[in-house]
Amino acid sequence: MEITTIKEKVSNVLTTILEHSNFEMSDELTAKDVDGWDSLSHMMIITKIEEEFGIRFKLRELNKLKNMGALVSLIQSKS
């Protein structure tokens, strides 16, 4: 899948779960930079991404997700 398509889909997931779109989809974006992205919403975001892309993350992979760039390339490697 194209990187841009993945980014767009992830951005939609964030907007749906967090109920706002006050973020820039840069590779350096981290949960800290986004309002309302805490442990709880993180769980919901991850679950929604798994649904959207029809993939499944391993717990260990989740720890390596330091920023948006890492998330997008992980999704790309799995889909």
Added chain:
Amino acid sequence: MNLVFDIQKSIEKHYDRNAFCIGQEYHTYKEFAQIISNIRKTVRSKTEENEIAIGLVTNDDIQTYASIIALWLEGKAYVPLNSEFPLSRNQMVIGQADIRTILDSSNEKIFSEYQTITTKELNTFPVDLTPLRVSEENLAYIFFTSGTTGTPKGVPITFSNLSGFVDAFWALDYPITEEDRCLQMFELTFDLSVMSYLAPILKGACVYTIPKEEIKYSYIFELMEDYELTFSLMVPSILHYLRPYFEEINCPALKYSLFCGEALPLDVTEEWSTCVPNATIANVYGPTECTIFCTDYTYVKNAENKTHNGVLTIGRDMKNTSTIIVDKDNNEVAVGESGELCLSGAQLTPGYWKNKTKNKEAFFYKNYQGKNTRFYRTGDLCNIDAEGDILYLGRVDFQAKIQGFRVELSEIEYHAKAALDKVNAVAVAFTNTIHNTEIGLVIESEVTDTKELLEYIKTKLPSYMIPSQIKHVQSFPLNTNGKIDRKKLKEMFS
């Protein structure tokens, strides 16, 4: 004062061993002793003898933990201040506890308007861990919990309370030795953190903490596997997060897996027990007022466990606590009948900090086994069976537990109403799809933009108290007593 002397002895005995693993960096007890000594000397020179409580910025580093021990050696109490909490809330705490000095390990001072001792760059002093001789009735810490009227209430805990807890904890026989690797997953404003650092320090074991920027549940799992943790105390909400990944988890090194702070469902516990095949699993219970926890139940594998609505029993009172269940006139109810759980004993706080009204409501004297005894009303609805096991049935008031933190729903409503200008609002706690508790807010109005409201609440309340969902209704449904039907409002969320 035996407890603080025991801390001294243990640190001195285990100089060569690791005390902490923080962000993958180890610190030995020797290093810990040096930092403690530097901080205590500075505290002694910069604070007055009559300063009872000292503020502590709750960072995740060796200086912050050393600050706690340093204050105890000096016979002083710490009051944890989370820099991520709204400034107005922290100022309220600082004011209430008469804090004049704050210990801070941050690179830049968090509270610039108070005398701050920056603990990162202190002069080196000779190591001296000998505690001052002070009364057992001196305070070890004051923790502030959610209050009903928008003001947090302080729970002071004495060294005598804390000694009572430590004594009762060892009596449970979930032993820790210098070989153990123990999890400390709690923010230092939460009293379960005290058990999580103190018990390992008393035995020369190593404490593993969670860096603030990490997603807690997945980091805990990595620590458990990669560092082969042997002892953990967690809130059950971590299990709900980890549950979808249980198949990937295998931690044979874990010997004890304790849970506290929220209801522990039996089914999740059973599944968890296969992830930690060699661990004894226990459900412990207790409010901050009764020092960390005070009842205990050991889960039995492949056998019957007592439950109510699928929630595990909280077991029996520990060695230094007495429990009774009373009706609204403070009379003990018969075996099996439900009532409010009340606690007394060595772990019980002397009373809320400077809050006579609350103390009158929450504490009462009663003749118990021939003695006039002071009891604390927990607000928890329980019953005790014939064997003495306590079953948790629910709350008698409007408190909720969010990730183990106690939340007064009325405190959220108080701030929401202040922002809404005469529009009514009700906060409810509901269970989400992964069985964790979330806060919903229902506003009695047309659908409006809630951005400003949320912005306002965020300046008043810590993040775990911010509603995660907001709904609007034209008018609140009423129940048969003519009161707002909170149950119906709760059903709006899922």
